[in-house]
Amino acid sequence: xxxxxxxxxxxxxxxxxxxxxxxxxxxxxxxxxxxxxxxxxxxxxxxxxxxxxxxxxxxxxxxxxxxxxxxxxxxxxxxxxxxxxxxxxxxxxxxxxxxxxxxxxxxxxxxxxxxxxxxxxxxxxxxxxxxxxxxxxxxxxxxxxxxxxxxxxxxxxxxxxxxxxxxxxxxxxxxxxxxxxxxxxxxxxxxxxxxxxxxxxxxxxxxxxxxxxxxxxxxxxxxxxxxxxxxxxxxxxxxxxxxxxxxxxxxxxxxxxxxxxxxxxxxxxxxxxxxxxxxxxxxxxxxxxxxxxxxxxxxxxxxxxxxxxxxxxxxxxxxxxxxxxxxxxxxxxxxxxxxxxxxxxxxxxxxxxxxxxxxxxxxxxxxxxxxxxxxxxxxxxxxxxxxxxxxxxxxxxxxxxxxxxxxxxxxxxxxxxxxxxxxxxxxxxxxxxxxxxxxxxxxxxxxxxxxxxxxxxxxxxxxxxxxxxxxxxxxxxxxxxxxxxxxxxxxxxxxxxxxxxxxxxxxxxxxxxxxxxxxxxxxxxxxxxxxxxxxxxxxxxxxxxxxxxxxxxxxxxxxxxxxxxxxxxxxxxxxxxxxxxxxxxxxxxxxxxxxxxxxxxxxxxxxxxxxxxxxxxxxxxxxxxxxxxxxxxxxxxxxxxxxxxxxxxxxxxxxxx
Amino acid sequence: xxxxxxxxxxxxxxxxxxxxxxxxxxxxxxxxxxxxxxxxxxxxxxxxxxxxxxxxxxxxxxxxxxxxxxxxxxxxxxxxxxxxxxxxxxxxxxxxxxxxxxxxxxxxxxxxxxxxxxxxxxxxxxxxxxxxxxxxxxxxxxxxxxxxxxxxxxxxxxxxxxxxxxxxxxxxxxxxxxxxxxxxxxxxxxxxxxxxxxxxxxxxxxxxxxxxxxxxxxxxxxxxxxxxxxxxxxxxxxxxxxxxxxxxxxxxxxxxxxxxxxxxxxxxxxxxxxxxxxxxxxxxxxxxxxxxxxxxxxxxxxxxxxxxxxxxxxxxxxx
Numbered sequence: 003x004x005x006x007x008x009x010x011x012x013x014x015x016x017x018x019x020x021x022x023x024x025x026x027x028x029x030x031x032x033x034x035x036x037x038x039x040x041x042x043x044x045x046x047x048x049x050x051x052x053x054x055x056x057x058x059x060x061x062x063x064x065x066x067x068x069x070x071x072x073x074x075x076x077x078x079x080x081x082x083x084x085x086x087x088x089x090x091x092x093x094x095x096x097x098x099x100x101x102x103x104x105x106x107x108x109x110x111x112x113x114x115x116x117x118x119x120x121x122x123x124x125x126x127x128x129x130x131x132x133x134x135x136x137x138x139x140x141x142x143x144x145x146x147x148x149x150x151x152x153x154x155x156x157x158x159x160x161x162x163x164x165x166x167x168x169x170x171x172x173x174x175x176x177x178x179x180x181x182x183x184x185x186x187x188x189x190x191x192x193x194x195x196x197x198x199x200x201x202x203x204x205x206x207x208x209x210x211x212x213x214x215x216x217x218x219x220x221x222x223x224x225x226x227x228x229x230x231x232x233x234x235x236x237x238x239x240x241x242x243x244x245x246x247x248x249x250x251x252x253x254x255x256x257x258x259x260x261x262x263x264x265x266x267x268x269x270x271x272x273x274x275x276x277x278x279x280x281x282x283x284x285x286x287x288x289x290x291x292x293x294x295x296x297x298x299x300x301x302x303x304x305x306x307x308x309x310x311x312x313x314x315x316x317x318x319x320x321x322x323x324x325x326x327x328x329x330x331x332x333x334x335x336x337x338x339x340x341x342x343x344x345x346x347x348x349x350x351x352x353x354x355x356x357x358x359x360x361x362x363x364x365x366x367x368x369x370x371x372x373x374x375x376x377x378x379x380x381x382x383x384x385x386x387x388x389x390x391x392x393x394x395x396x397x398x399x400x401x402x403x404x405x406x407x408x409x410x411x412x413x414x415x416x417x418x419x420x421x422x423x424x425x426x427x428x429x430x431x432x433x434x435x436x437x438x439x440x441x442x443x444x445x446x447x448x449x450x451x452x453x454x455x456x457x458x459x460x461x462x463x464x465x466x467x468x469x470x471x472x473x474x475x476x477x478x479x480x481x482x483x484x485x486x487x488x489x490x491x492x493x494x495x496x497x498x499x500x501x502x503x504x505x506x507x508x509x510x511x512x513x514x515x516x517x518x519x520x521x522x523x524x525x526x527x528x529x530x531x532x533x534x535x536x537x538x539x540x541x542x543x544x545x546x547x548x549x550x551x552x553x554x555x556x557x558x559x560x561x562x563x564x565x566x567x568x569x570x571x572x573x574x575x576x577x578x579x580x581x582x583x584x585x586x587x588x589x590x591x592x593x594x595x596x597x598x599x600x601x602x603x604x605x606x607x608x609x610x611x612x613x614x615x616x617x618x619x620x621x622x623x624x625x626x627x628x629x630x631x632x633x634x635x636x637x638x639x640x641x642x643x644x645x646x647x648x649x650x651x652x653x654x655x656x657x658x659x
Numbered sequence: 660x661x662x663x664x665x666x667x668x669x670x671x672x673x674x675x676x677x678x679x680x681x682x683x684x685x686x687x688x689x690x691x692x693x694x695x696x697x698x699x700x701x702x703x704x705x706x707x708x709x710x711x712x713x714x715x716x717x718x719x720x721x722x723x724x725x726x727x728x729x730x731x732x733x734x735x736x737x738x739x740x741x742x743x744x745x746x747x748x749x750x751x752x753x754x755x756x757x758x759x760x761x762x763x764x765x766x767x768x769x770x771x772x773x774x775x776x777x778x779x780x781x782x783x784x785x786x787x788x789x790x791x792x793x794x795x796x797x798x799x800x801x802x803x804x805x806x807x808x809x810x811x812x813x814x815x816x817x818x819x820x821x822x823x824x825x826x827x828x829x830x831x832x833x834x835x836x837x838x839x840x841x842x843x844x845x846x847x848x849x850x851x852x853x854x855x856x857x858x859x860x861x862x863x864x865x866x867x868x869x870x871x872x873x874x875x876x877x878x879x880x881x882x883x884x885x886x887x888x889x890x891x892x893x894x895x896x897x898x899x900x901x902x903x904x905x906x907x908x909x910x911x912x913x914x915x916x917x918x919x920x921x922x923x924x925x926x927x928x929x930x931x932x933x934x935x936x937x938x939x940x941x942x943x944x945x946x947x948x949x950x951x952x953x954x955x956x957x958x959x960x961x962x963x964x965x966x967x968x969x970x971x972x973x974x975x976x977x978x
Contacts, residue, residue: 055757055858417707448708459787462670463701466708468678475675475749475862478778478789557752 006256009127012221013135016200019219021192022132025179025203026143026152026171028226030125031159033118034548036229036244036251039065039236045107045114047238060097061236062658067093068146081183083172086111086146112151121159122226123255128202129161139164142188142201144172144179144208180208185216226251228259232570235658239562242554243268246537249548261578266530269567270302270494271537273452273471276560277303277421278310278542279552280450280470284419285318291416291445293320296430297511299423299452301497302531306538313543321410323420324502324511325403327429328588332363333400334432338389340382346588347381358384361589363504364395399504404440406509412437415444423495424451424458424469425488431464452491452560456481471560479652486626486653487568489584493597493625494530498523501590514590518583525581565657569627576632579625599629605639613645627653660686661728662746664693665874666701667785668864673705673714675749675862681756682711686744687732692722726831726839733822733830740819743840747864747874748816754860758819761854769824769851770844772802774859775817781867782874790867794859802853804845808907809914810889811841817861824850838888845907889915 013019024030033041042061049057068084071092075084086108094104129139141164143152149169156164170188177183189196196217203209203222210222229244229251250264277300281293295304304322311317331345346361347353356372358381359365366388370376376384385392407413418437420430427449434447449467456474461467472484500515519527540546541555567575576598585594599620602608608616620626630653634643647654660676662669669688676686690698695718702716717735719728729743740762744750754773761771775795780787801812828846831839847853866874893915897908 055856058858446707456789457786459671460667460785462674463666463704466704466706468674468708473674473678473752474671475678475751477776478792481789 006124006223006225006258007221008256009124009131012128012202013131013137013200016219016221018198019200020137020198021194021200022129022137022139023142023188023199023201023218024125024129024139025201025205025209026141026156026169027145028204029122029202029209029223030129030141030161031119031155032122032226032248032252033115034120034245034248035118035241036247037231037233037236039233040240040244041111041114041118043236043238043241043244044118045110047241048110048114050238059237059659061238062234063096064089064093065234065236067096079176081178081181082176083144083178084146085173086148089146112147112154115147115151115155116158119155119159120252121161123252124223124225125202126160133163137200138192139168140188140192141169141171142179142184142203143170144184144205146173147171149174178208179203179212180205182212182216185213185218189216225255225259228254228572228574231566231572232655234656235566235570237562237658239556239558240566240658242550242559243272243563243566245548245550246271246546249546253547259574261574262526262529263533265494265567265575265578266533267537269563270530270534271541272555272560272563273423273491273495274302274306274534274538275541275552275555276470277450277452278306278538279555280468281307281320281419281421282317284448284450289417290318290419291414292411292418293318294323294410294412294418294420295320296420296422297322297324297326297502298497298499299492299495300421302495302534302538303421305535306542309535309539310542321412323410323412324406324513325429325433326501326503326590328590329399329403329502329504330429330432330436332396332588333403334436335393335396338386338392340386343382343385346385347378349378351378351381352376353378353381355384357589357591360591362388362392362395363399364388364391366391400436402505402507402509404436405507406505406511407437407440409509412447413441413445415441417446417448419448419450421450422452423491424449424453424467425455425484426457427451427454427461427465427467428457430467431461434465452495453484453488453564455484455488469557471557471564480657482621482650482652483565483569483627483657486621487564489597489623490568490579490625490628491564493522493579493582493584494527495534496527496531498528498531501585503590516585516590516592516594518593519585522582526578527582568625569657570655571628571631573631573635576628576635579628580632584624595623597625597628598632599624601633601636601639602642605633605636605642608642610645613642613649616642617646617650631655660688660744660746661691661725661732662688662693662698663691663722664697665746666697667787668747668782668874669698670701670705671787672744672746672749673701676744677705677709677712678752679712679750679755680752681759684712684755685736685738686712686714687736688714688716689728689732690716690718691725691728692719724833724836724839726835726843727833729839730830730833733825737822739822741822742819743815745814745816747866748814749862749864750816751860751862753858755819757856757858757860761856762819762821765852765854767852768821768854769828769847770818770820771854771856772797772813772818773856773861775813775861775863776859777863777865779865779867780870782870784871787874795863797855797857799855802848802855804848805910805914807841807844807848808911809916809918811838811844814861814863815840816863818844818853820847821851827851835888835892837885838892842892 035041042064046057046060049060068089071084071088075082075088090104090108132139149166149171152169152171153164153166170184172178172184175184175187177187199218201209201213201218201220204224204227206222210220214220229247246268247264254260284290285293304320307317307320352375354373354375355366355368355370362385366384368384412418422430430449437445437447447465449465451467451469453472454469454474458474499513500519502511503514504512541550542552544551580598582597583594584597620629630643630646633639660672698716702714706714717731733741740759758771758773762768775797776792777795778792779790781790797813800806806812824847827850831843835842893908893911896911897906899907
């Protein structure tokens with residue numbers, strides 16, 4: 003665990019300093035959103051609400067306008083920074099705006115910055131301590147906003163002692179910190195030797211390497227950057243997660259960035275809150291015979307639901323209903339042929355007869371050694387040779403499953419909702435048919451699912467179902483993106499116990515624990531789950547310190563949260579999740595597969611011809627986007643990720659259209 | 660919503676209506692001579708989860724033309740606005756919200772048309788999956804009389820009409836086997852302006868050639884029929900008296916010829932790129948499907964009412 007130096011400790015280490023210069027954005031002040039470009043998302047939210055749909059997509063356009071303006075400015079004079087006017091001119095050209103609209107946007111951006119600005123605790127502490135020690139304190143910033151505006155922001159953040167003369171900003175001096183051209187201006191104005199200046203900032207080059215090369219003492223502290231992701235992915239939908247992560251960033255500024263806490267209290271809390279909100283919506287609008295949170299995807303939401311009940315919320319009693327894809331499929335098995343035997347044995351699996359028996363739930367007649375390794379083809383032949391015994395075992399499992407479902411009142415007459423992560427809805431559809439058949443069509447199940455992949459379409463004629471975060475009516479690219487993150491979400495939104503693989507005669511579910519899942523649980527998943535429950539409860543009862551409430555939990559914001567973590571993960575999230583294995587085999591035995599695919603040992607020996615096969619493997623067996631980002635983060639394997647991004651454009655980090 | 664023997668696509672189309680943020684809607688499904696039980700089962704399943712709107716089904720005992728089916732549905736409803744929602748298309752959840760707001764804020768407009776995303780998908784064995792998508796070319800100019808006279812410029816799924824336009828333009832022409840929407844649009848646009856909302860909120864689904872024939876689009880399966888009917892319509896208009904010195908048929912022929920020339924000039928490289936792109940994406944998605952199918956293929960018990968009606972839909976992919 004890295005504990006940051008306190009302000010006093012930093013000053014103690016540099017007793018020679020008579021001047022403290024401090025960077026402005028993300029050192030002295032920050033915003034109540036996770037990254038700078040999310041300010042434009044707040045603007046877009048306001049513009050659409052006040053002036054209509056024309057302004058949808060403004061935030062991305064604003065980012066692109068700044069990129070073009072910076073390019074043009076650098077072409078003209080590589081030393082100078084871009085100005086606010088130049089950025090707005092670019093924006094006006096792109097959006098065909100009148101001058102009055104440009105002026106309105108400039109005013110809105112300044113107002114939005116003032117609305118969101120807040121002091122960085124460390125920035126406030128070190129400037130206060132420096133002033134108390136008699137140091138002169140100045141602001142040195144690379145930015146396009148004029149000093150007059152930075153002054154307003156500083157005052158709004160509580161730095162009432164700062165004057166305009168204390169601020170040196172690049173856009174007013176034809177030089178930047180980044181290229182070293184602003185520092186001579188500062189030194190000349192101060193008329194002190196470089197060695198008497200201590201500079202504090204968050205950029206390793208502009209606030210570290212460059213001033214150090216000029217003889218200035220520096221201290222780089224980038225904790226405010228921990229919550230940054232790709233700048234282009236900015237739209238109003240990102241704001242709820244952005245605000246939650248900004249709140250964590252502020253709270254963890256002087257300790258350490260606790261990734262498991264942030265992932266649990268951010269993305270997972272939003273998904274869990276969404277599951278509860280959706281179920282709450284249904285019971286508030288229709289008569290419902292039962293609310294069933296599906297194991298394991300619904301475990302966290304079930305905890306939240308019960309907590310809300312205990313706090314006096316008027317919610318019906320719900321059940322935590324243990325079923326899994328494999329037990330439902332086995333229980334519904336009525337014929338076994340070469341077409342469907344693959345469900346018992348994957349193409350690349352190496353099993354034993356003993357393990358195969360546990361999968362099918364009965365003894366298998368075979369001449370082979372029970373503990374000798376057998377390939378998939380042999381295993382399938384053995385299952386087909388014992389088809390009667392396997393079907394008998396399935397029928398027996400069906401009886402035990404029905405006993406369990408009866409005890410959980412799933413067979414009661416009426417309309418039931420099942421809360422699950424989803425994706426295709428086929429397991430719930432299978433279960434719904436079983437329940438309908440057993441109850442004489444009196445009990446009807448409806449799926450309330452977080453996300454629905456395109457393959458959900460055929461299930462809609464079997465069972466009513468709705469996707470909260472995404473329906474299959476999204477674009478092709480979004481469907482593929484969802485497919486790529488499914489493994490991640492199944493691993494994150496889960497329970498402390500393993501999957502159900504069978505039921506006792508009295509219907510008691512039999513959960514199987516696997517070593518990798520237990521290790522992951524102890525290492526971080528317990529914390530993720532606890533943070534998710536705490537976070538979801540705070541969101542739902544309106545006490546979340548970020549200000550995010552149930553109103554903010556919409557299809558769009560949950561989808562955006564999934565994409566922020568699942569599609570454009572930060573390096574710290576990849577590091578955290580690289581220890582997680584996803585166990586998906588029908589018997590839930592074995593080590594499963596790592597969420598983040600193991601990189602090729604010799605990336606230079608991978609050929610372009612290998613890439614289609616690698617892509618196929620990544621999207622089906624791993625967390626595609628996290629694996630690609632892990633490859634991109636390594637210099638040796640970066641080329642593989644780059645080629646993948648080119649070949650499959652929907653995997654590129656940009657996902658906001 | 661017109662439907663005929665496509666229960667899987669119908670289920671998706673109904674869900675697309677149910678998911679609308681605008682909730683004051685009424686859905687009239689015209690089962691155009693298909694099996695009743697299958698449609699009823701799909702509708703019953705969908706209605707189990709509908710908190711808003713209402714769904715009614717009109718079962719026609721014999722199959723009639725698409726436009727007659729539309730007219731039957733319109734006659735059975737009295738809403739302020741209407742949409743012809745084909746059973747294979749879908750909407751973004753904001754479609755009705757945006758389109759209705761646009762119509763309400765533009766009293767002179769008789770219709771609002773949104774931007775369209777064309778989605779290519781393969782439908783086989785009861786399972787549908789996307790292959791690629793592209794932006795459907797549409798602009799304000801293509802929604803004017805002159806813009807539309809040369810050929811149909813948008814699919815029905817993209818348009819919301821003010822019902823009062825039926826009083827001046829009349830109903831859909833039941834005699835037309837195809838292109839009834841084009842012919843109707845040309846009468847409607849004379850009655851009033853078509854507003855354009857560029858946001859792509861309508862999804863126009865097109866099945867790829869590998870798809871089962873029963874799922875095909877009228878425009879891709881019956882290209883010759885479309886060509887014949889277009890010629891017949893132009894002949895019909897040539898016989899009509901000229902308005903302000905301009906004959907509708909002559910104008911249509913000239914505009915179509917101009918559009919064809921324009922297409923020939925610019926389309927060749929685009930077609931080449933698109934085909935290659937689609938082929939790659941098709942191969943990619945099919946590969947994904949195969950692998951996914953290996954992992955997740957399921958066989959369910961017989962006995963459910965819906966399955967009894969639609970026996971073809973026996974295997975689905977997924978979790």
